[in-house]
Amino acid sequence: MSSLSTELSKVVQGEIHTEKEFKKFYSVDASSYQIIPKVIIIPKNEKDIINTIKIAKKFKTTVTVRGAGTGLVGSALNNGIVLDMKNFDSIKVEENQAVVGPGAVKGKLDRILEKNKKFFPPNPSIGSFCSIGGMIGNNSSGSRSLKYGSVIDNVIEITIIDGNGNKVVLPKNQKFSNKIKNKIKIDKEKFPEVSKNSSGYRIDKIKTAKDSHKIIIGSEGTLGIITAAKLKIKNIPKKRILFVIEYDSISNVASDCIKINNTNPSAIEFVDRTTLQQIDHNFQKNTKCLLFVEYDEKIIQNERKIKQTISGSMAKKLTKKQEIHKWWKYRDSSLYYSLRSIKKENRIPHVIEDAAVPIEKLPELFSTIENINKKFKTKSIIYGHIGNGNLHIRLIAKRIETSSIKDIAVEFFDKIIKMGGTITAEHGDGLARSEFIKKQYGKTNYETFKDIKKLFDPKNVLNPGKIIVNKSTIIKNLERL
Numbered sequence: 001m002s003s004l005s006t007e008l009s010k011v012v013q014g015e016i017h018t019e020k021e022f023k024k025f026y027s028v029d030a031s032s033y034q035i036i037p038k039v040i041i042i043p044k045n046e047k048d049i050i051n052t053i054k055i056a057k058k059f060k061t062t063v064t065v066r067g068a069g070t071g072l073v074g075s076a077l078n079n080g081i082v083l084d085m086k087n088f089d090s091i092k093v094e095e096n097q098a099v100v101g102p103g104a105v106k107g108k109l110d111r112i113l114e115k116n117k118k119f120f121p122p123n124p125s126i127g128s129f130c131s132i133g134g135m136i137g138n139n140s141s142g143s144r145s146l147k148y149g150s151v152i153d154n155v156i157e158i159t160i161i162d163g164n165g166n167k168v169v170l171p172k173n174q175k176f177s178n179k180i181k182n183k184i185k186i187d188k189e190k191f192p193e194v195s196k197n198s199s200g201y202r203i204d205k206i207k208t209a210k211d212s213h214k215i216i217i218g219s220e221g222t223l224g225i226i227t228a229a230k231l232k233i234k235n236i237p238k239k240r241i242l243f244v245i246e247y248d249s250i251s252n253v254a255s256d257c258i259k260i261n262n263t264n265p266s267a268i269e270f271v272d273r274t275t276l277q278q279i280d281h282n283f284q285k286n287t288k289c290l291l292f293v294e295y296d297e298k299i300i301q302n303e304r305k306i307k308q309t310i311s312g313s314m315a316k317k318l319t320k321k322q323e324i325h326k327w328w329k330y331r332d333s334s335l336y337y338s339l340r341s342i343k344k345e346n347r348i349p350h351v352i353e354d355a356a357v358p359i360e361k362l363p364e365l366f367s368t369i370e371n372i373n374k375k376f377k378t379k380s381i382i383y384g385h386i387g388n389g390n391l392h393i394r395l396i397a398k399r400i401e402t403s404s405i406k407d408i409a410v411e412f413f414d415k416i417i418k419m420g421g422t423i424t425a426e427h428g429d430g431l432a433r434s435e436f437i438k439k440q441y442g443k444t445n446y447e448t449f450k451d452i453k454k455l456f457d458p459k460n461v462l463n464p465g466k467i468i469v470n471k472s473t474i475i476k477n478l479e480r481l
Contacts, residue, residue: 102133
């Protein structure tokens with residue numbers, strides 16, 4: 001190992017760390033996993049990344065890129081070299097696009113764009129802290145993806161360093177773009193029928209060579225190290241209106257959600273009692289859950305439509321910017337509220353927390369969660385992007401065997417796949433879910449995934465053990481059980 005760091009120190013201008021405290025810090029992220037890396041590098045420039053990849057190949061070790069460490073499934077953890085991209089944090093705003101480094105924090109980008117009366121649509125609840133590179137790696141979404149799409153729908157161009165140490169700009173590099181397009185053999189019937197999806201490689205999004213950059217989005221650092229991205233930006237809507245609707249029945253929520261979706265809202269979000277109990281408002285005593293429904297156009301017509309559509313009670317109608325922001329904070333804090341309400345020893349690691357199903361299958365999804373709770377003696381906290389059929393599920397149990405975590409995942413994902421859903425809508429596959437990708441996509445698509453990986457990274461240097469896997473990683477390297 002000392003010879004590895006010695007070799008790196010000859011050609012890397014940025015920081016190189018092998019100290020125990022650095023290794024410990026970079027061995028974890030926001031997931032329940034832990035893997036100790038050999039070396040941490042904070043590259044100064046693209047040349048540092050190229051040289052790191054070349055030396056990693058020479059020493060037969062790996063390179064795993066890391067953003068802000070907010071990932072929930074261990075995507076940025078590995079036992080070789082970890083690259084922290086925080087120095088690549090440039091932000092340049094143009095008329096309808098922004099050129100951004102992967103280390104730029106979404107919260108900073110938002111503040112700069114707001115001064116220009118613009119916004120970058122994907123808005124994960126952890127947006128103040130996550131990095132743009134991480135958002136691209138996971139194909140992040142957030143509440144407004146219902147109208148504006150995920151990251152994959154909002155990126156124009158990506159610059160990467162691939163597994164050979166070559167700089168590639170997609171889709172500008174036509175030769176490489178054509179190679180990607182020519183590799184794609186797709187079984188469309190095996191692709192999830194959902195409006196957002198972060199599982200596997202998004203070969204379904206590559207209709208022509210001009211879409212080639214989209215293969216990088218959601219690839220979790222397995223195909224290339226992102227050094228820059230050109231993002232689509234939009235004008236901030238002149239008006240927004242937010243409705244908070246209370247329900248005494250989850251089955252009514254599911255049927256209302258389908259009808260509300262037909263009115264073209266910018267967001268439909270769900271929270272259960274855990275979140276609503278934290279909100280400073282006197283809800284009705286029998287209220288079990290809430291819907292947050294937002295519109296940013298045709299305000300008067302949509303207010304009339306939603307009042308005619310819902311079976312729940314209208315708890316709040318918000319039109320002032322500060323009030324809307326305050327209430328969205330309640331929704332965005334659902335992960336925090338859920339963690340705060342569960343004793344640490346009773347938390348089950350994030351594994352089934354990000355599935356999405358076709359919206360008409362929502363009643364079946366709620367029923368599946370109920371059956372999991374009965375069978376495995378767990379309880380659940382649920383919130384999420386219900387308008388996309390995407391629910392975040394936090395499981396709680398007093399005592400649970402590590403092996404039961406895998407049993408829960410196998411049963412749950414089998415049901416999700418049968419419903420035409422995806423095992424992960426916005427958080428990525430990581431260590432928690434990569435082993436289920438083949439089951440979700442079938443042989444033809446999985447073979448294409450392997451061909452794509454080989455094209456970008458023939459020696460399997462970049463973040464191995466994610467997306468294309470040969471063994472189970474769901475309960476290996478769990479830190480907190």
